[in-house]
Amino acid sequence: MAGAATLVQPSAGLAAALGGNSVFSQTLGTLSGLSASVRAKRPFVLVGIAWSAPAEAQIELRAQAPSGHWSPWVSASALGHDGDGQPSVGTRFGEPVWTGTATAVQLRSDRLVKDVRLHFVAGVSAPATARGAAALPLAQPVLEAGPGQPPIISRSAWGRGARPRHLPTYGSVKLAFVHHTVNPNGYSAAQVPGMLRAIFDYHVHVRGWWDIGYNFVVDAFGRIWEARAGGIDMAVVGAQAGAYNTGSTGVAMLGDFMNTVPSPAAGQALSELIAWKLSLHGVPATGRVTVVVDPPDAFYTRFRPGAHVSLPRVAGHRDGDLTDCPGNALYARLPALRSRISALAGTPAHLTAAPASTLIVAGATATLSGTLILLSGQPLPGEPIELQELGRTGPPASTFATVTTDGNGFWSQTVGFTQTTLVRSLHRPAPASVSDWVEVAVAPAITVNVQAGSPLLITGTVFPAKPSVTLALYPAGTSTGKPIAKTRVSASTGSFTAQLNVPWPGDYTVLARTAADSTNAAGASAPVPVTVS
Numbered sequence: 001m002a003g004a005a006t007l008v009q010p011s012a013g014l015a016a017a018l019g020g021n022s023v024f025s026q027t028l029g030t031l032s033g034l035s036a037s038v039r040a041k042r043p044f045v046l047v048g049i050a051w052s053a054p055a056e057a058q059i060e061l062r063a064q065a066p067s068g069h070w071s072p073w074v075s076a077s078a079l080g081h082d083g084d085g086q087p088s089v090g091t092r093f094g095e096p097v098w099t100g101t102a103t104a105v106q107l108r109s110d111r112l113v114k115d116v117r118l119h120f121v122a123g124v125s126a127p128a129t130a131r132g133a134a135a136l137p138l139a140q141p142v143l144e145a146g147p148g149q150p151p152i153i154s155r156s157a158w159g160r161g162a163r164p165r166h167l168p169t170y171g172s173v174k175l176a177f178v179h180h181t182v183n184p185n186g187y188s189a190a191q192v193p194g195m196l197r198a199i200f201d202y203h204v205h206v207r208g209w210w211d212i213g214y215n216f217v218v219d220a221f222g223r224i225w226e227a228r229a230g231g232i233d234m235a236v237v238g239a240q241a242g243a244y245n246t247g248s249t250g251v252a253m254l255g256d257f258m259n260t261v262p263s264p265a266a267g268q269a270l271s272e273l274i275a276w277k278l279s280l281h282g283v284p285a286t287g288r289v290t291v292v293v294d295p296p297d298a299f300y301t302r303f304r305p306g307a308h309v310s311l312p313r314v315a316g317h318r319d320g321d322l323t324d325c326p327g328n329a330l331y332a333r334l335p336a337l338r339s340r341i342s343a344l345a346g347t348p349a350h351l352t353a354a355p356a357s358t359l360i361v362a363g364a365t366a367t368l369s370g371t372l373i374l375l376s377g378q379p380l381p382g383e384p385i386e387l388q389e390l391g392r393t394g395p396p397a398s399t400f401a402t403v404t405t406d407g408n409g410f411w412s413q414t415v416g417f418t419q420t421t422l423v424r425s426l427h428r429p430a431p432a433s434v435s436d437w438v439e440v441a442v443a444p445a446i447t448v449n450v451q452a453g454s455p456l457l458i459t460g461t462v463f464p465a466k467p468s469v470t471l472a473l474y475p476a477g478t479s480t481g482k483p484i485a486k487t488r489v490s491a492s493t494g495s496f497t498a499q500l501n502v503p504w505p506g507d508y509t510v511l512a513r514t515a516a517d518s519t520n521a522a523g524a525s526a527p528v529p530v531t532v533s
Contacts, residue, residue, distance in 0.1 A: 022201050030116070058077055061106065071099060153224065155227070158225065169237045171246035177316070180258075370385075385426070441521040454502050464520065
């Protein structure tokens with residue numbers, strides 16, 4: 001039997017970290033077999049469990065509604081989703097289970113389980129209702145790739161107040177993972193926004209992730225929801241497939257599909273979404289792709305760190321990770337879904353963008369170039385290509401130049417920036433295609449003038465202005481290693497003046513440097529030779 005349940009009241013600091021009043025926790029202790037009914041501190045709509053060992057424990061739970069009715073037993077110990085940052089050490093988290101309004105839970109396990117803890121999410125109001133997708137705000141932009149972009153409900157429809165803890169990061173889309181959320185089936189259309197918000201609260205305020213883990217969610221009514229923030233047309237890195245997040249997109253089917261297949265409407269929406277998303281990023285919907293197992297997250301998989309693994313372009317979560325996701329019934333349908341997705345995708349276009357140099361100096365220029373070619377190998381000449389940059393606070397992207405492909409589908413453009421910038425190319429007409437984001441690192445432009453003497457009188461400029469520069473004195477002909485002397489001086493106005501002591505007469509080199517920061521790469525002036533007599 002379980003140990004005695006102990007209610008935990010978070011401290012003020014912990015309560016803030018756990019999302020204020022929306023999340024609360026309760027310690028259960030050791031679990032073996034069937035637990036007693038555990039009454040929660042207050043009503044809740046979602047619950048997830050954590051435990052220390054053993055990893056392979058099979059734990060189920062059921063919830064009691066205020067009426068006294070108990071829900072069916074569902075799995076609560078599904079593993080395999082990877083969070084942002086460092087994984088939890090010594091603690092295992094199951095997937096959160098939507099319960100609807102409930103007041104108590106009961107657990108059962110197939111073996112003795114240690115350090116069991118319950119994490120509850122109280123209901124949070126969501127702005128959307130039971131309206132159809134056409135009546136809800138739709139995510140932008142609309143790009144006609146593959147079968148055409150299906151309606152994707154904007155994150156604003158469920159995520160009012162659900163602010164990510166971190167700006168999105170971007171990788172590439174080489175494949176799509178199919179998941180299920182393990183929530184019980186039979187929910188209503190009106191409940192879906194609240195379900196997504198509760199999953200967000202669990203992922204962020206219990207797991208400590210940056211945002212909800214999935215890129216997209218498909219509900220039983222065939223509605224597609226934007227989940228993780230960062231842009232539906234971008235390769236947003238999710239927290240959905242441990243060891244493969246930077247090279248994939250993740251679509252979760254809202255429900256439990258271990259023994260039940262998704263509704264026809266949900267299956268069609270899943271097919272249309274994946275066909276569009278893979279086509280937009282210029283990758284085929286059929287065949288396999290080789291990906292590399294991210295070493296820090298290799299424990300989610302059966303493969304060694306850094307292994308090159310062949311996965312289907314449309315993969316079930318279990319293809320890559322140690323999990324039952326997306327459930328036996330849904331996984332068995334994937335071959336048929338792949339055929340449907342392939343038929344919908346048609347012949348996508350593949351668009352690239354690459355800078356001739358990944359590091360430039362502010363005020364200088366670099367050449368950005370790429371190609372637009374159908375996956376069949378045919379170039380697309382005379383097509384407009386938009387060059388876009390991403391602001392420092394994230395999407396939307398803004399277009400700063402438009403170029404046209406030549407007879408070989410090639411394009412190029414000279415660009416210049418004053419700060420480090422993410423850039424990409426976009427072909428907006430059908431077949432729409434986007435390149436991956438590439439970073440053009442920009443170092444400050446630094447000038448140095450040295451007036452010989454003892455001490456040296458050094459003046460210079462920094463663009464863009466920085467809080468300080470470090471001046472270093474080296475032996476003649478060198479500008480690395482430990483300097484003979486150095487000093488830090490203010491450059492907040494874009495210019496600086498300083499004196500630098502010289503230990504003895506001779507030939508020297510003077511160099512000015514700036515540290516890397518959130519807007520620029522580290523910078524360095526040209527070495528300046530000086531003779532002190």
